[in-house]
Amino acid sequence: MAAYAIALLVHGVTLVLLAGGLWLLIGGWGGFGMVPGLFLLALAVTLRPRPNRLRAGAHTVSRSTAPELYALVDEVAAALGTRSVDVIVLNAEANASVTHLGVRRRVLALGLPLWEVLSPQERIALLGHEFGHFTHGDTRHGMVVGTAYGSLTTWHYYLSPIEDPDIHGYVINLFYLLPRWLISGVIMLLDLLTTRASQRSEYLADAAAARVGSTEAAVGLMDRLMVVESIDTTLYREVNGRKMRGSARVSAKDAEGLWEALATHLDSVPASEHERRRRVSARRGHSVDAIHPPTHLRRALLLHLPPQEASVRADTDRTHRIAGELTDPRAAVALELVRDGLDG
Structure with missing residues (x-):
């Protein structure tokens, strides 16, 4: 139950990003406000639950x-x-x-x-x-927890530290540090909550x-x-x-x-x-x-x-x-x- 609750929270964040992007896009239509709206929409699309697909050439x-x-x-x-x-x-x-x-x-x-x-x-x-x-x-x-893992993995990728950073890169890496630790912690918690059930399965x-x-x-x-x-x-x-x-x-x-x-x-x-x-x-x-x-x-x-x-x-x-x-x-x-x- 805790794993499902965390997974639904992860998907809830994606839904909030989608709603926020639509709100900014509509509210700022024709002006600069469209830019953050489009950004949030693009982020929500990449974080959306992704059902499995057959790979090309299977x-x-x-x-x-x-x-x-x-x-x-x-x-x-x-x-x-x-x-x-x-x-x-x-x-x-x-x-x-x-x-x-x-x-x-x-x-x-x-x-x-x-x-x-x-x-x-x-x-x-x-x-x-x-x-x-x-x-x-x-x-x-499963559909709920499995797709949440995919969203969290995408978040972790986006927050990966910049390699060989300059001064601006160091600042960005420092800014990303806390959210990256948070995402890693959620992934570890999901692992902890689901490992026993997976082994029992x-x-x-x-x-x-x-x-x-x-x-x-x-x-x-x-x-x-x-x-x-x-x-x-x-x-x-x-x-x-x-x-x-x-x-x-x-x-x-x-x-x-x-x-x-x-x-x-x-x-x-x-x-x-x-x-x-x-x-x-x-x-x-x-x-x-x-x-x-x-x-x-x-x-x-x-x-x-x-x-x-x-x-x-x-x-x-x-x-x-x-x-x-x-x-x-x-x-x-x-x-x-x-x-x-x-x-x-």
């Missing part, structure tokens, strides 16, 4: 081109009692996520480096985890993964997440190797077999290495990012809960049909990776 997969994949996603969503997604996007990140586009539309982003190294049942667990976020909610990434999403994919598959997913650095390293090596042996103009042939090479390498990792990673994770607190709980605790909780059988099972024929549907977008993402590199 590799989207439509229902018409991938009916089997959407059928599987719909089945997982139905098993968890939530609405399915409107669009699926493939990318080159060793991750997966769900979010909203605008107010109502939902999007599922599947990172091929992670998707390709999972077993069919582990993929169902991954889908269950992501839809678990829709089922249980996530305050930090992750544990609940893991439970959803076990419910649809089975405890065994959800635990296997955790094991894969513990070696995500190895996924990135292998992908980096494969991409650079293909760029080195290719011509000046990278072609589709240079990207062939990228995902198969990645999966082969991960399958070759011995059980002893996975056990070593689990011990290292327990000592160092490995997590996917700063928001997620430590991976070893997520894994331990799954094993502590009563074992779950899968409510959605991987079908060999469906798995092959889904792979066929993704042939072209898989090749497109691989070619983009080899052409532009991991940061492309």
